Amino acid sequence: MPPNAAAVHDWNRARVAERALLEMAELVDEMQANRSALIALLRGLTPEQHARPMPFGDELAPLDRRCGPHRPPG
Numbered sequence: 001m002p003p004n005a006a007a008v009h010d011w012n013r014a015r016v017a018e019r020a021l022l023e024m025a026e027l028v029d030e031m032q033a034n035r036s037a038l039i040a041l042l043r044g045l046t047p048e049q050h051a052r053p054m055p056f057g058d059e060l061a062p063l064d065r066r067c068g069p070h071r072p073p074g
Contacts, residue, residue: 019027045063053060 019030022030042063050063053062
């Protein structure tokens with residue numbers, strides 16, 4: 001288990017508790033907004049940033065290995 005796994009687990013549990021009373025439509029809206037923001041962020045990465053090793057679970061791997069080669073916006 002990574003050294004910060006307990007802190008991440010606690011953070012995740014707090015986020016779940018914050019959303020416990022939300023309606024499904026609110027959760028889906030939040031998910032879609034977060035997904036759109038993430039896609040925009042990833043599309044804005046330079047090839048160098050895209051190739052940089054990034055944490056994924058307990059290993060470091062470039063984004064290319066996780067989501068394919070860099071494709072310029074457009």
